[in-house]
Amino acid sequence: MDISFLQEAIRKRADQGLFRSFAGQGKGIDFCSNDYLGLSQLQPHTLTHFYGLGSGASRLISGNHVLAEETEAWVAEQFGAESALWYGSGYLANLGLFSCLAGRGDTYLYDEFIHASIREGLRLSHAHAYSFRHNDVEALRQKASVVRGRVFVVLESVYSMDGxxxxxxxxxxxxxxxxxxxxxxxxxxxxxxxxxxxGHTFGQAWNDVLLARVLTFGKAAGFHGAMVLGPAVLKEYLTQFSRPLIYTTASGQSDFAMLRFKLEKLLMAEAERSSLLQNIEHFIRSSAQTPLALMPSVSPIQSVLCNGNEAAVKLAELLCAEGFEVRPVRSPTVPKGTERIRIILHSFNTKEQVGDLVSVLSRNEAFMKIS
Ligand SMILES: Cc1ncc(COP(=O)(O)O)c(C=O)c1O
Incomplete structure (x- = not known):
């Protein structure tokens, strides 16, 4: 069997400076995971029930369980939605929602920086799809001249790369x-x-236009999975048409028990949210006194612009060697000219760690764009 074509593709990728590899937690201070509130390591002290681990089938065959339905109903209630529908990951939720929501002759309008999982969903749908300039309401309005059928505008409440x-x-x-x-x-x-x-969309009087919200549980909730929130009829529609829901084995009961545990913690985590916000402020304020060029963001996602892919990779290596776990983001994942170190701040980072990170960054100006 000749599989040299695989090696050839990998070599090409490496030659372009775009080789990817798996990475574990690393030994340094965490400035790269999406575990914003430090909930990923939290688990119940005692499990009072034994929850079957496997579901045995898709939810439409025999894999549904009262715990799945109860957890969805509880999440819907907590987040002020009529219904919630579980998917195994955020990627699947977006694929499952966008591939079937708009039909042939309808139109999606999406922010140019939308996440890959949404793009994949749009590609699988039969609808027209047009991007509009990032965060630009006028550019969005101008798309009115090209749309056909029903129109669905797709956004993130906090963009995953720019924050x-x-x-x-x-x-x-x-x-x-x-x-x-x-x-x-x-x-x-x-x-x-x-x-x-x-979330940003919670509690707003937007129900006349806001058709769906997607919550993913692999980030601040410190778990995995996702839910699509919206009117009850949307859940029914997805149950009929959303292929990543229909043609996959259901999650086991233990997932729903753990999700509820994690989300209860998340909803009550005011102290963690407050120290996270303090760390964000501290990072922005300290960076302002240096030549670092930051993307404008008041979220835990902070990007330090670098001089190209190679510089971003080198700088990330250097920071890791100094004990800071950060990751480079290269083009074409982000537009050319905005290659960066993506820093993620957490509630559990100390003020001192944040200050040290900024000092080490500013000592390495040569790799970075200067503001
Ligand atoms: C905006 C956005 N949506 C969806 C996802 C996918 O979520 P998950 O990691 O649960 O598959 C991500 C993950 O990076 C994301 O950033």
Whole structure:
């Protein structure tokens, strides 16, 4: 069997400086995971029940369980939605939602920096899909000249690479004016923003345009999985048409028990949220006194711009050697010219660690764009 084509593709990728490899937690201080509140290591002291681990089938055959339904109903109630529907990951939730929501002749309008999982969902759908300039309401409005059928605007409440938030209120107004539907992925808003960490979209009077919210539980909730929140009829629709839900084995009961445990902690984690916000402020304030060029963001996701892919990789290696776990983000994952070190701040980072990180960064100006 000739499998040299595999090696050839890998070599090409490496030659482009884009080789990828798995990475564990590392020994340094965590400035790279999405475990914003430090909940990933938290587990119940005692498990009072034995929860069967396997479900045995998809939810439509025999894999459904009362615990899945109860947990979904509880999440819907906590987040002020009519219904919630579980998927095994955020990637699957986005694939499952966007591949079937808009049909042939309809249109998706998505922010140019939207997450890959949403892009994949759009590609699988039969709808038209157009991107608009990042966070630009006027650019979105101008797309009115090309849309057909029903129109679905797709945003993230906190963008995963830049850490910034779209002008949600203005986009809601635009959707209202033009009769468009809005869908917001709250992957990086959950746990951090909004009342009890319920996200930027929580508690807003936007139900006339906000068709769905996507919550992912692998980040601030410190677990895995995701839910699509929305009207009850949306859940019913997805049950009929969403292939990543229909053609996959259901999650086991222990997942739902653990999710509830983690989300209860997340909703109550006011002390963690407050120390996270203090760390964000401290990082931004300390960086402002240095030549570091940061992307504008008030979220835990902070990007330090570098002079290209190679410089970003070198700088990340150097920081790791100094005891800081950070990761480079290269183009084409981010646009050319915005290659960066992506720093993720957490509630459990100390003020001193944040200050030390900024000092080490500013000692390595040669790799970075200077503000
Ligand atoms: C905005 C956004 N949506 C969805 C996902 C996918 O979520 P998961 O990691 O649960 O598959 C991510 C993960 O990086 C993300 O950043």
């Amino acid at each position: 910034d938030t779209p002008p949600l209120e203005a986009i809601v107004h635009l959707c209202r004016e033009l009769g468009w539907y809005l869908i917001v992925d709250e992957a990086h808003g959950l746990g951090v923003f909004g009342s009890r960490g319920c």
